[in-house]
Amino acid sequence: MNQGILLYGPPAAGKDTVTDELAALDPRYVPFTRLKVGSGNTKGYRMGTLEQLDELEAHGDVLYRNDRYGNTYVVDRPGLDAVMKDGCVPILHLGQVAGVEAVASNYPARWSRILLWCSRDTTALRSKGRGDGDTDARLIAWDATDLDLTHHQSASWHLRVDTEVCSPADAARQIDHLVRTSA
Incomplete structure (x- = not known):
């Protein structure tokens, strides 16, 4: 059975850094590049159009859609199919429990659910340190993530990592x- 990793956590919790470390451990670990419709940062995304999004939705191929920072971010079935066909283990970055649940429920694979966590203050420091121009928006997203976890206390995690005390490696x-x- 195919495997995948769902990394959940607030902005700047270390999803990118931990993903880089996983890829260094084993080349089968590959970051899943979500489809992004909008503007701004293009690094780490497959840029798409509203027409592409409409087509994916019409075919039932949108596993999860998130609208944030004035953009739309999509986990799509064809994108996951393409990564998994070669035996790779995709690593998906998600900021909402609903996204973790949607992907795990709607795409057949053995999913490892990982909660990466850091404090709000650490998010602010890391965001400013990496030059984000939207730190205030990321702190709002941190607050939303904290609230999301409070509302979904029954969410199951295979592993919880506090990235303030645990190194990325x-x-x-x-x-x-x-x-x-789990294989």
Whole structure:
């Protein structure tokens, strides 16, 4: 059965950094590039159009859609199919429990659900440190993530990592161990 990793957490919790560490451990780990409709940062996204989004929705191929920062971010079935066909383990970054649940429920694979966490203050420091021009929006997203977890206390996580005390390399090793033992 195909495998995948769902990384959930607030902005600047370390999703990109831990993903890089996982890819360094094993080339089968690949970041899933969500489809993005909108403007701004294009790094790490497959840029799409409203017409493409409409077509995916018409065919039932949108597994999860998130509207944030004035853009639309999509986890799509064809995108996941393309990554998994070569035996790769996609790593999806999600900021909402609903997204984790939607992907895990609607795409057949053995999903490892990972909660990466850091404090609001750490999000602010990391966001400013990496030069984000929208730190205030990211702090609003942090607040939404915290509220999301409060409302979804029954959400199940295979692993919770506090990235303020756990290095990215250690987090990656823990996740890799989880994925390998669940195969």
